[in-house]
Amino acid sequence: MQYHTPGSFEDAIAIASFAEGVTRFLAGGTDVLVQLRADIVTPDNLIDVKHIDGVTKIEREDSGWRIGIAVSGAEMSEHPDLHNEWPGIVEAMDLVGSTQIQGRATLTGNLCNGSPAADSVPAMIAAGVSVSVAGPNGTRKVAVEDIPVAPGRTSLEKGELISAVHIPARGSDGADAYLRFIPRTEMDIAVVGCGVNLRRDGKTITEARVSLGAVAPTALLVEEAAEAIIGTALDDAALETLAAAASAACNPIDDKRGTIKFRKHVAGVLARRTAKIAYERAGASI
């Protein structure tokens, strides 16, 4: 195994482009190192991206935020303004692992690991987050929902890596929220996850995005669920339609973590609960 510590994205791209065999990028390492030790993946090339300039910074960008690819969950949680503007994203990331893991784990890593149950991913999709993908042919901007393509697989090509995460401007009268279901209270993996981001005008919801995790091979952006609440004051009927749309969008598996039936049902329950939190955070009351 070769271990690399490039000092720039250009170097990282060059190493990744010419690397043979299995390549993994190492940021916090909270997935890669575990997989390595459990004999799930033994990379031929391990490219540590933490030495690249600027990767540990959280910066303002177009009234939104630019999150470096090695920023840890703890740094996001402790940032004075990020949580006020995007509590859903920050809390979703904060749900990952323990305090120790939070000191290492990153948004980008959570996304690139490709797990359908990654907590931060539905929250980012709901918030309309995009990422910069840098590669041999330059840099392109990609919506978060277009990064995972299957469990453990992403749309990134050989030689490509994510170089930044872009969170849009919050704007007024809007808020996001994320909830997940786990059988315990922490240190667990989502059986269902749900992110909701919305904006209101008075009591009426004018914009919404709803995303579900752990109920399909990749996190879903559920447009029918968003449509169910846009134009409503999140009354009971709207909540019921939302729940039904969320359940209907699920394409889960039966496994040790939950059954198909359970996941579909709980997706509806969480969609309702998450939407209510986002709605109240946006300054409305039901």
Next chain:
Amino acid sequence: MDRPNGFKFVGTRPDRPDGMDKVTGRAKFGADATAPGMLHAAIVRSPHAHAKILKIDSTKAEAMKEVKAVVTRADFAEGLTGENWNILENVMAGDKALYDGHAVAAVAATTPLAARDAAKLIAVEYEVLPHVTDVDKAMAEGAPVIREGAADKSVPDGLHANVVRYHESGHGDVEAGFAEADLVVEESFKTEATHQGYIEPHACLGQLGSDGKGELWCCTQGHFIVQKTCAALIGIEASQLRVTASEIGGGFGGKTTVFIEPVALALSRKANRPVKLVMSRSEVFRATGPTSSTSMDVKIGMTRDGTITAGEGVFRLQGGAFPGAPADLTAMCAFAPYALKNVKQTGYDVMSNRPKQAAYRAPGSPMAAFAVESVIDELCKKLDLDPVEVRLKNASKEGTKSSFGPRFDRIGLVETLEAAKAHPHYSAPLEPGQGRGLSCGFWFNHGGETSVSLSLSEDGTVALSVGTPDIGGSRASMCLMVAEELGIPYENVRTTIADTATLGYNDVSHGSRVTYASGLAAIKAARDVVNKLCARAANKWGIDKEAVIWEDGCAKPAGPNAGDFEPLPLARIARTMGRTGGPISGHFEATPEGAGMSFATHIVDAEVDGETGQTKVTRYTVVQDAGKAIHPSYVEGQFQGGAAQGIGWALNEEYIYGEDGRLQNAVFLDYRIPVASDLPMIDTVIVEVPNPGHPYGVRGVGETSICPPLAAIANAVSDAAGVRLTELPMSPPRILDALERQAHG
């Protein structure tokens, strides 16, 4: 009771003597042992639930320059019988791999990574056989036979070959009893296997020469049994193998046998180098003993006034690919809390393609209580009776003929029920959506072979050697009891877990026996020392030994007639002991048989989220008879620990097998033991009904605390959900299914 009146040290709460080592990292656990020239080992395990081993080819592994030895079954003793054969077969597979994770070969190399790589290079050819992992399916017609001829004579004709032991006990006429009842409730239950979940994986360092002399350091609940078993499995004499127990990061019954120790020794013998072997967490789950899974039917009759007229139970336990599931104990514990005219219990020990079950805290009893106490709860609900009153009405007490045969000596069940009834928890109002559950539980407790030795230093401090690894703060309790007898400060006593070459034989730290049996022996050894100290004083004073008493740490004349002498403190006698007759030490060896039986009553409040099926335990109170609490903090710790493990077992822990017979959740991420935030503060009430079999009245407390939780939590959840839960774990999908069935009538 030798001391009806106050204790000076017993009942106080000093810091544990091993505490500083543990919080500073100085304590040495199993994996901390090292030796010059040490090799590292890895084990090759079967990926199949049931398969014939056709060929093991280690040529490629042995070609690695780092590899120093490879062992298979051929490197262990032949001609073993009985349980030693079973253990060997589990430690290293013979003709067949019997479960996913069964060891088939092992390799020792110069580094851990090389050992891992070498293990991957050992090619095993299998012929996969049909498998079975469910207890009911394993005893049904047509189930694959795990091992022909494994059943003993207790099994009636006509049962499947996987049923290997049969137990039946009770008294009276249950049919007549049911006829007298106003209401009979009959229900079937299932519980899944759970793992002890100790935080420290098994680890050892073994060294064995071709001369048959060896040393072994390991984390175990009983190094004497490790010595005896390893010697048998590798074919050497027991006394030539010295075994030292490390500090232990939890055992809960699961470290009362051997898994990797004989393998390290066999590799060491072949490589002629010390060999270290440390299990991964996944190996611990796949290949060390979980508890049995069960399938149970319980039928109980009751009159309108709450008198139980008859109880009958059938208990089927799956114990993995070997005989030994504690079906007899499950059956015997089931109705033990109640004085019944008519009772009958039947137990089936069933083999399946799972790891060999190991003891887990009161083995077999928690499941029995789950079934019986759920049915009693249902009867109370249907007859509108108070659950405490009904239990009080039927409670076993001194003189009651127990459900399993003998009459009870002095026991404290009624006292725990009275204390529960009086506890504010029992009458506290419930929030909407919450339910309350109550359950009693029973465990026998155990004595066992015990040897201790106590030696004085010239500075007046004393060293106690015991042979029972400290799994629950027992060194603190031993120091307290010796301090009490000798009348010297707690800090002046140091207790050490001595190795197998230093002390006489000791049974394992199991059966909640240590504070009872090693404690009793420590007290007797201290009294032996006191006798010798008094004799030295008598000699110095020139009076009869009988005229000297020991009081407040000093030899004193028994009365004015004995003479007028200054009291002689222990330190003064010790300082000159070399000149007054030689070193002073005391010892005691026995198999004490007065371990007092133990009962507990638990009260639980739980809240169920009707939309997700998630349960939250909101309040928990443990009331248990400790006989006499030597160190109350560690007694409370045992109470809380049993409740915490019970919460995990009841709500989320389970062995999940796929269709392929492979364990699906061999990591802590998916084997869901409770995390701290899952638990409420667990309140404890220590009841003290002295055990007549111990000088201070001690009863073991480690195991009884896990007997009531499954039932108490199930009763609380059933109360909150409005539907009876009969299957563990009560995971969210299972609770939602029950709610749905209820809604659809």
